[in-house]
Amino acid sequence: MTKHNKNIDELARSMRQYIADPVPFVQNVLKAQPDKWQIECLRAIANHPRVAVRSGHGVGKTALESWAILWFMFTRPFPKVPCTAPTQQQLLDILWPEISKWLKRSELLDGLFDWQKTKVQNRIHPERWFATARTASKPENMAGFHEEHLLFVIDEASGVMDPIYETIEGALTTKDAKLLLCGNPTQNIGTFKRAFHEDRDLYYTIKVNCMDTDRVASAYCQRLIRQYGMDSDVVRVRVLGEFPKSEPDGLIPLELVEAAMMRDLDIDYNSMLHVGADIARFGDDETIFVPRIAGKTLGLFHYTKQDTTTTAGKLLNITKNFMRDYHKPYATIRIDDDGVGGGVTDMLRETIREQRLNIDVIACHNGGSPIDKEHYANWATEQWCNLKQRLLDEDIEIPNDDELSAQLSTRKYSIDRRGRIILEDKKTYKKRIRRSPDRADALILAFAKVRNNIDPNIAALLGGAKLYGN
Structure with a gap:
């Protein structure tokens, strides 16, 4: 027997050893020690065609997915492993680097497979033996996969829409076709929810509580x-x-917030730059800046314990930098002008006049009069309801931030004696939650619909427009 044939036989024996049980593969080949729930899940994937995992945050789902992908690729001839998630960031910045990490830990696997930005492929048969990353933005991204050995891996599965799953269903026809769904259970609708309820007979289901694993602090x-x-x-x-x-008196459901955090919108280069700013000073509250262009937010900047001069300087620099980076000849800054925000407003306006910048500073007042006085008790309530509508319309993307998610989804509302919606005031919210909703308020300001007497220079650029907020 030649050395080449001997190596092939050894590889085949190694592959057969792990086909029925991925756990020793993870332990021996990847040199990892899976948690109890990960052991259960790995064995479920080997023995069941459909597995669904719902869990809290940070329990090790991405590692589990990476192990399953590498196990399937190692133990099957000519497999295909399509992987998807609601956003490119989830796939290319989180899952794919995790696969690379475990691949590099194994000299055997690193010699067999070539890791690329959107693909992991067999070095000898790259056209037929691979895992690939494709965002769940349209059903056709998941079309065309037909193979005897097929594993679909769906990350952040609660945010993947039903038409994507319908396309995947069409490929799950062979004996060794498998489907792995993993995610936080953020939505009460869709295929992921049904996997644990109406369609539970089709799935092996696992629930992971953060408090049951040492991976979460x-x-x-x-x-x-x-x-x-x-x-x-x-x-x-x-x-x-x-x-x-x-909750029945919660204004914005968490599932709407989580869906917007998983959304991946393109930049609308024809739209203006707006920056929302909620100002704090030396207490425990945060100063928050949120820039956005059309429906896409561009980040969330937070600071604590800074004087108003420093805050005004940082806010102006951030705005100017985004104007430069996105080639915007003008911008608006919307500031909560009540309290310490008023000082920042004054300083910004003075500096903008001195530097002759095309930036309009708009002073906002949460307790002020709404545009629609019939339905909303005050300006803040109207703006929160406007944001909720945009979340329902699915036309905005917001930062994936735990605090922001919590603040948006825990604000309550009531109906006043005139039948108008009124948002829970900040003082009551802080007493109940023991934290100020600074991040949510800055986001609301960024998306607020406001009327303003525009600086003549900006009005000329806008063709005389009076309304900001799109």
């Missing part, structure tokens, strides 16, 4: 429980791995 769980309550949707989804129940 106990302080993280206790902080969310202390701030938002054990029965809140924030704790249910982020800690307990439960689907949200959506």
Whole structure:
């Protein structure tokens, strides 16, 4: 027997050894020690065609997915492993680097497979033996996969829409076709939710509580429980791995927030730059800046314990930098002008006049009069309701931030004696949650619909427009 044939026989024996049980593959080949729930899940994938995992935040789902992908590629001839998630960032910045990390840990696997930005492929048969990353933006991204050995891996599965799953269903026809769904249970609708309820007979299901694993710091769980309550949707989804129940007096359901955080919108280069700014000073509250162009937010900047002069300088520099980077000849800054925000407003306007910048500073007042006085009790309520409508319309993308998610989804509302919606005031919210909704308020400001007497220079650029807020 030649050395080449001997190596092939050894590889074949190694592959056969792990076909029925991925756990020793993870332990021996990848040199990892899976948690109890990961062991259960790995063996479920080997023995069941469909597996669904719902969990809290940070329990090790991405590692589990990476192990399953590499196990399937090692133990099957000519497999295909399509991987998808709602956003490119989830796939290319989180899952794909995780696969690379485990691939490099194994000299055997590193010699067999070539890792690329959107693909992991067999070095000898790259056209037929591979895993590929494709975002769940349209059904056709998941079309065309037909093979005897097929594993679909769906990350952040709650955010993947039903038409994507319908396309995948069409490929699950062979004996060794498998489907793995993993995610936080953020939405009460869709295929992922049905996997644990109406369609449970089709799936092997697993629920992972953050408090049952050492991978999640106990302080993280206790902080969310202390701030938002054990029965809140924030704790249910982020800690307990439960689907949200959506409190009847909560204004914005968590599932709308989470869906917007998983959305991946393109930049609309024809739209203006707007920056929302919620100002704090030396207390425990945060100063927050949120820039956005059309429906896409460009980040969330947070600071604490800074004087108003420093805050004004940072806000102006951030705005100018985004104007430069996105080639915007003008911008608006919307500031909560009540309290310390008024000082920042004055300083910004003075500096902008001195530097002759095409930036309009708009002073906003949460307790001010709404545009629609019939339905909303004050300006803040109207703007929160406007944001909720945009979340329902699915035309905005917001930063994936735990605090922002919690603040948006825990603000309550009531109906006043005139039948108008009125948002829970900030003082009551802070007493109940023991934290100020600074991040949510800055986002609301960024998307606020406001009327203003525009600086003549900017009006000329805008063709005389009077309304900001698109």
